Amino acid sequence: MIRLVVLDVDGTLTDRERRISTDAIINIRRAVNSGVLISFVSGNALPVMFGLKTFIGTNAPVFGENGGIVLINDTIKTFFSKEKCDKFLDEISKTTSARPMFTNIWRQTSSAFTMDEKDYEFISKEAEKRDLYIVNSKFTWHVMNKGQDKAYAVNFLKEYYNYDYKEILVMGDSDNDLSMFDLPVKKAAPANASENIKEKSEYVSEFAYGAQVGDVFKYFGII
Numbered sequence: 001m002i003r004l005v006v007l008d009v010d011g012t013l014t015d016r017e018r019r020i021s022t023d024a025i026i027n028i029r030r031a032v033n034s035g036v037l038i039s040f041v042s043g044n045a046l047p048v049m050f051g052l053k054t055f056i057g058t059n060a061p062v063f064g065e066n067g068g069i070v071l072i073n074d075t076i077k078t079f080f081s082k083e084k085c086d087k088f089l090d091e092i093s094k095t096t097s098a099r100p101m102f103t104n105i106w107r108q109t110s111s112a113f114t115m116d117e118k119d120y121e122f123i124s125k126e127a128e129k130r131d132l133y134i135v136n137s138k139f140t141w142h143v144m145n146k147g148q149d150k151a152y153a154v155n156f157l158k159e160y161y162n163y164d165y166k167e168i169l170v171m172g173d174s175d176n177d178l179s180m181f182d183l184p185v186k187k188a189a190p191a192n193a194s195e196n197i198k199e200k201s202e203y204v205s206e207f208a209y210g211a212q213v214g215d216v217f218k219y220f221g222i223i
């Protein structure tokens with residue numbers, strides 16, 4: 001039985017323009033009312049997750065920065081430092097198309113940026129040299145510390161609630177979700193998910209951009 005659902009946000013609950021699906025909100029509330037825990041784990045900054053949790057009315061800790069920071073019982077905990085990430089982004093933005101995102105003012109454990117695809121190989125290799133890595137959510141590029149990923153967040157929640165992996169369902173759409181899809185949890189994807197996410201999913205909905213939430217929840221017996 002699924003006791004905890006870990007939801008990616010952009011592209012999983014929202015459309016390409018980041019507009020959240022009202023169907024997703026309705027079905028998330030149904031799941032909360034049925035006693036299932038719902039957590040958001042996103043590459044976005046924690047204040048955005050706090051807003052989603054508050055205004056949708058969910059019932060579990062929420063993570064920002066791809067698992068680097070959590071809001072739990074009105075307390076913010078950070079698991080990584082943004083110092084190396086900021087320094088790296090500052091360096092490469094001098095010689096490449098990389099440009100910091102304004103949301104970095106709200107970030108405490110990583111940095112977000114935009115760049116031209118032509119610079120990907122170089123920036124990715126330079127990050128590796130500094131024991132960092134870059135990952136794309138299809139909405140934003142992130143420079144992260146090694147070990148900082150959404151699987152870290154899922155494992156934190158697993159330990160916190162003392163659940164088995166089979167009691168946890170994850171839902172995501174792109175590369176920055178892959179680490180949690182490599183865990184032995186239940187996995188589902190919207191129709192718009194990337195191929196590598198779909199290949200790892202137990203269930204791929206015919207619906208997309210948040211409209212899949214009700215369909216997925218019914219498939220796993222949550223609502």
Ligand SMILES: O=C(O)COP(=O)(O)O
Binds near residue numbers: 011045140
């Ligand atoms: O990259 C972001 O800021 C958000 O992306 P995610 O919610 O799909 O993780």
Ligand SMILES: [Mg+2]
Binds near residue numbers: 008009012174
């Ligand atoms: Mg996403």
